[in-house]
Amino acid sequence: MKAFVAAREALQSDCDEQIHLNSQRAYRLTPVQREADDYIAQVRVGAGEIKNFLLPYSIGLGYFVVPTAGADVSIAAGDFRVEKLDVLTSLWVRVRLAFLFKKKKYLKFDEFSVFCYGPKPERKRFTTFNQHMFNIGVSLDGELIAAHPELLDGWARDEARGSAARLPTEPRSVAIVVHIYYEETWADIAGVLKRLAIPFDLIVTTVPGRKGLIATIRRDFPHAEIEVMDNRGRDVRPFLVLLEGGRLDRYRYVCKVHGKKSSDGGRRSYMGSLWRRRLLFDLLAAPGLAGFIVDKFERDPSIGMIGPRAFRLPSETYSEELSWSVNREMVLDLAGKMGIPPDRFRLDFFGGTMFWARPEALAPLRMLKLADSFPEEKGLLDGGLEHATERLFGAAVVAAGYELADSEGFGVTAGSGRSAESPGRRRTGLG
Numbered sequence: 001m002k003a004f005v006a007a008r009e010a011l012q013s014d015c016d017e018q019i020h021l022n023s024q025r026a027y028r029l030t031p032v033q034r035e036a037d038d039y040i041a042q043v044r045v046g047a048g049e050i051k052n053f054l055l056p057y058s059i060g061l062g063y064f065v066v067p068t069a070g071a072d073v074s075i076a077a078g079d080f081r082v083e084k085l086d087v088l089t090s091l092w093v094r095v096r097l098a099f100l101f102k103k104k105k106y107l108k109f110d111e112f113s114v115f116c117y118g119p120k121p122e123r124k125r126f127t128t129f130n131q132h133m134f135n136i137g138v139s140l141d142g143e144l145i146a147a148h149p150e151l152l153d154g155w156a157r158d159e160a161r162g163s164a165a166r167l168p169t170e171p172r173s174v175a176i177v178v179h180i181y182y183e184e185t186w187a188d189i190a191g192v193l194k195r196l197a198i199p200f201d202l203i204v205t206t207v208p209g210r211k212g213l214i215a216t217i218r219r220d221f222p223h224a225e226i227e228v229m230d231n232r233g234r235d236v237r238p239f240l241v242l243l244e245g246g247r248l249d250r251y252r253y254v255c256k257v258h259g260k261k262s263s264d265g266g267r268r269s270y271m272g273s274l275w276r277r278r279l280l281f282d283l284l285a286a287p288g289l290a291g292f293i294v295d296k297f298e299r300d301p302s303i304g305m306i307g308p309r310a311f312r313l314p315s316e317t318y319s320e321e322l323s324w325s326v327n328r329e330m331v332l333d334l335a336g337k338m339g340i341p342p343d344r345f346r347l348d349f350f351g352g353t354m355f356w357a358r359p360e361a362l363a364p365l366r367m368l369k370l371a372d373s374f375p376e377e378k379g380l381l382d383g384g385l386e387h388a389t390e391r392l393f394g395a396a397v398v399a400a401g402y403e404l405a406d407s408e409g410f411g412v413t414a415g416s417g418r419s420a421e422s423p424g425r426r427r428t429g430l431g
Contacts, residue, residue, distance in 0.1 A: 024072055026090040029063040029080035040152055040270050041079040042145065047072075047111035052146040055114070056129045056270070061122040064093045066113045073112055104130040132271055135318050144409065148286075151277045155191025155285065157220065173252040174200040174294060176284075177242060178259075179235035181206070183213045185259030188277060190220045192285040198294060200255075203247070205238035207231040233374035234258075235353060236386040240371040248359045253297050255283060255290075257354045275311075279354045282308035286409035293356055296405070296412045304361030304402025305394065307350030309413065312406055314347060323347055323391075330388040338364040338392070338399055348404060349394040356407070357397065365389075365396035 029043070041057040044050060047067060055063060057079050067073050075082045085093065097113055100106045104127045106115035116126040145151045176193065180186050193202065202224040204217055214226055229238050235258035248254050260276040277285075284290050293306055314323040324331075324347060332342045374385050394404050406413040 024067050025087065026067070026085045026093040027065040027073070027075055028083045028085055029065065029075070029077055030083065031057060031059055031062060032079055032081060033059065038270060040274060041077070042152070043080070043114075044076040044146075045109075045112060046074040046076075049111065051109055051111075052143050053107065053109075053114075054145065054152075055116075056125045058122060058125060061116060061118045061125060063114055063116050063126075064097070066090075066093055066097050066115075068110075068112055102127075104134060129271070135322065148281065148409075150191075150285070151274070151281060154188045154273075154277065155195070157187050157190045157194065171250065172199050172201050174198060174255070175203055175248060175251040175253075176200050176255045176257065177203045177205070177239060177248070178257055179205045179238050180210070180213060180259045181231070181234070182259045182261040183210060185261055185276065186213060186216060188273075188280065189257065189259060190217075192280050193221070196284065196290050197288075198291050201225070201251070203227070203242065205229055205242070231377045233371075233386045233389075234377070236389045237371055237374045240366075240389070243359065243362060243366050244369060244371050251359060253294060253356060254359055255356045257283065260352060260354075275352060279308050279311065279352050282310065282408045283354055283356065289407065289409060289411075293407060293412060297356070297358065300405075302403050303405045304397040304400060305350075305355055305357040306405045306407050306412060307355035307394075308352070309406035309408045311351040311354075312404075313349060313351045318351075320347060323349075323351075325387070326383045327388045327391060330383075330385070331391045334368065334370075334388060334392055335395055337368055338396060340395060340399055345395065346398075347391060347395075348398070349391045351390075353390045353393070355393065357393070358402070361397045361400045361402045362393065363396070364399040365392055 039057050040054050042052060043055055043063075044052050045065065063080070065073065065075060097106065097115060100115055106113055107130070116123050178189055180189070202221050203226075204224055205227045206213060207230070208228055210228070214228075217224055217226060227238070227242075229241060233240070235256075239256055242248050257280060260279065261272045282289075283293075296306065297303060314320040331347075332345060335345045336342065370385065370389060378384070380387070397404055
């Protein structure tokens, strides 16, 4: 009953507003016919303040933009045909908006709202995308992507090579460890690495049958170490093999990344690409960030791991229950073997398993010798040893006496919550 009354009041308010503001009509965004049928589009709406945001694009999925402020709006959307609706159709659109109660079914900004139309399977793309973004806490505000379009389009691999392309003249303190299963994801990672100004060694792990990929890596980075390993434990086991075997002992700091492609449950691949690029941006690709992270490690010996703030779980938008998923029993069992009893264990990890760390800060996990325990790949979406281990990296750092800290494209926040100075970039948009 309360929901009905609220909807009726909202409808009455919209009707009253329409009577007085007939010129403030709604807009329809119709997808432009293209060959590509599954990606993220950018939309720019000017309504006093210009707002950039992201929408899933597919043929058959359209959107309505409904102004809520007194001023009219302007819309720039290269992937859509923009049509200003007549008064009656605008009123009908407002009525539909009034009955959308779930947040994931529409986007609400100060001066306008957006919701979709089309067949139910197409509309589900929009609601699923919103739910993913809300859950992980990555804002739909696209200001960061407007400033850094590579977050959508990727990084070109043919840029001038960075420090890893030069022959090492002295031992290096930084290693970047990359695991690649999906060959097509290498282009993004290579494009990021070639832009780095810091000196580093590159270690790449992959699975059998990737001769073409290995040849490409050799062309991009002739001095990279490449290790072919059994397809077990996805990106987690190969890293543990290096860690347990002592391959990382000579480095002060190690950055672990991988070619993430799919996302939660194998849903839309564009979500995996968006997450992969955001993770890379918040660890390596943001201008000056890699050097700033290394400097932060140097200046603050209490920090043992630095990871992307937007993917640190649990969070305000991603509950502890969701963060545990079905892995609690295995995680607590392994944590007990690291000397952390269940009543003292605190779940705190970086989703996506990409981070910077001091190798010695991972000693409690290293001592478990888990690398040989991973079974053959079975395509599990959750509940495997790799999923449990993902949730143990942060706990190992704390057990070793260190703190976790957060990174993003604009700096590092210390584990205690203190804000460190940034590498000179103003925080905006996502994150």
